[in-house]
Amino acid sequence: MTIENVLLVSAALFAIGAYGVISRRSLITVIMSLELMFNGVVIAAVAFSRFTPSAALLTGDPLTAEAIRSALTGHVFAIFVTAVAAGEAALAFALVFAMYRSTESVEITDASEMKN
Amino acid sequence: MTEISTLTTVAFWAASAMTLGLAVVVVTQRDVFRAAIALAGSFMGVGILYFVLSAEFVAVVQILVYVGAISVLMAFAVMFIQDIAAGSRPSQGRLVGVIVAVLVFAALAFTAYNTEWLSMDELPRVAQIALTEGYAEVGTGADTRVVPLDDVPEGDDIFVDESAGVLVDSTSALGVSLVRKYMLAFEIIGLLLVAALIGGLLLMRDPPEGKKPESETGGVSV
Numbered sequence: 001m002t003i004e005n006v007l008l009v010s011a012a013l014f015a016i017g018a019y020g021v022i023s024r025r026s027l028i029t030v031i032m033s034l035e036l037m038f039n040g041v042v043i044a045a046v047a048f049s050r051f052t053p054s055a056a057l058l059t060g061d062p063l064t065a066e067a068i069r070s071a072l073t074g075h076v077f078a079i080f081v082t083a084v085a086a087g088e089a090a091l092a093f094a095l096v097f098a099m100y101r102s103t104e105s106v107e108i109t110d111a112s113e114m115k116n
Numbered sequence: 117m118t119e120i121s122t123l124t125t126v127a128f129w130a131a132s133a134m135t136l137g138l139a140v141v142v143v144t145q146r147d148v149f150r151a152a153i154a155l156a157g158s159f160m161g162v163g164i165l166y167f168v169l170s171a172e173f174v175a176v177v178q179i180l181v182y183v184g185a186i187s188v189l190m191a192f193a194v195m196f197i198q199d200i201a202a203g204s205r206p207s208q209g210r211l212v213g214v215i216v217a218v219l220v221f222a223a224l225a226f227t228a229y230n231t232e233w234l235s236m237d238e239l240p241r242v243a244q245i246a247l248t249e250g251y252a253e254v255g256t257g258a259d260t261r262v263v264p265l266d267d268v269p270e271g272d273d274i275f276v277d278e279s280a281g282v283l284v285d286s287t288s289a290l291g292v293s294l295v296r297k298y299m300l301a302f303e304i305i306g307l308l309l310v311a312a313l314i315g316g317l318l319l320m321r322d323p324p325e326g327k328k329p330e331s332e333t334g335g336v337s338v
Contacts, residue, residue, distance in 0.1 A: 080298075094315065
């Protein structure tokens with residue numbers, strides 16, 4: 001397991017999500033694919049945190065606890081992205097329901113109008 | 117040591133296969149409910165990947181938020197919307213989708229394999245020990261520095277604060293980061309989640325009968 005392998009998995013997940021976003025018609029599947037893309041990005045962040053040293057650690061002299069904690073910046077990023085994704089999913093579904101109520105459809109081609 | 121790294125490699129590839137395989141099911145399956153179940157499995161695979169990458173706290177967050185909350189939200193959405201039985205039809209953009217996905221993947225993989233990533237081995241010895249085994253914070257004020265746990269100087273007037281290494285004890289180090297260095301971002305995320313909650317409620321209200329009465333919209337303003 002090297003950083004290249006992990007980044008490869010992350011890129012594959014992102015690409016699969018991108019395919020889903022472009023090729024699906026149902027808004028629900030599009031949102032699912034978006035979540036897959038989010039996950040791909042977060043895997044990359046955690047991988048960088050695990051395998052590459054942070055700048056503060058490389059130059060840190062004398063070493064401080066703050067510099068050591070900077071090795072976990074990727075984890076902090078992962079948690080923030082997860083929180084944003086959760087909020088995004090909740091709002092996106094609320095929008096899908098609102099659209100379904102007014103147009104009786106969840107297809108992306110019917111979503112060109114956002115009135116009411 | 118070799119056995120542990122072999123085990124890690126096997127776990128990594130197994131979790132990757134699970135994640136990617138189920139992700140392909142998500143984007144190709146016509147039955148949206150099956151896609152939602154596959155999505156939950158894919159999120160679980162990502163959680164296992166985080167465990168393998170020694171990011172335990174992120175892994176637990178992943179399982180709680182994605183598998184526990186977002187997947188349930190997806191399942192509810194699928195059950196609420198009636199004409200989902202028609203399935204999720206692919207759009208005309210299928211070929212475009214394949215081309216874009218392959219290009220994105222090729223670009224990212226090319227970058228991953230052609231960049232000389234810095235390695236953890238290039239860190240000074242003290243930093244490596246601090247990351248994996250444990251460290252002590254010595255001194256106060258501007259003189260604060262970090263030494264390996266077995267190099268702690270003797271003396272009564274030296275302040276010593278012992279911690280296990282960051283990669284060993286990532287959860288507590290993460291907690292300290294969140295409330296010190298990333299305090300502002302942490303607060304803004306809280307605000308964002310409240311805004312998402314109120315926005316979601318506002319959008320999901322029962323549709324008003326005819327014209328909206330003033331009392332219904334006057335109470336909530338975002």
